[in-house]
Amino acid sequence: MKVDPRGQRFAAFLTSIVLLAVLLTGSWALLAAQAVVFAIGVLFGLRHHPYGLVFARLVRPRLGPPAELEDEAPPRFAQGVGLAFALVGVAGYSLGATWLGITATAFALGAAFLNAAFSFCLGCEMFLIIKRVTPKKKFS
16 A cells, blocks of 8 residues: 555654653653554555544645655654654653653654654655565475
């Protein structure tokens, strides 16, 4: 499946706002809500991602068609990485290890901001590196 890369930047922008709010408030519940957003993208695909739905219905019609589409797999993997950091952050905040919550949230925010501001998807790059170094199975 192919996706509009502008939608990924839009989602990263909204994610950055949420994660910044988490850092400012220390709210594990808000971080848990963001984890659910990540999980929806991982489990059901980016077309069902809440931020992607907002982009598709409200933003994309005003922009026109994209110059190109990209494969869904790398950004979907990136959502999984974000989910992992969000879950670690929720555990940290909710169990009293605030330093862990702050650290995990800050890492997730850094990655989201890179995508939102510079269109550099760190999780996507990780996906591509893993794909390159993983041996391919040969069928006989």
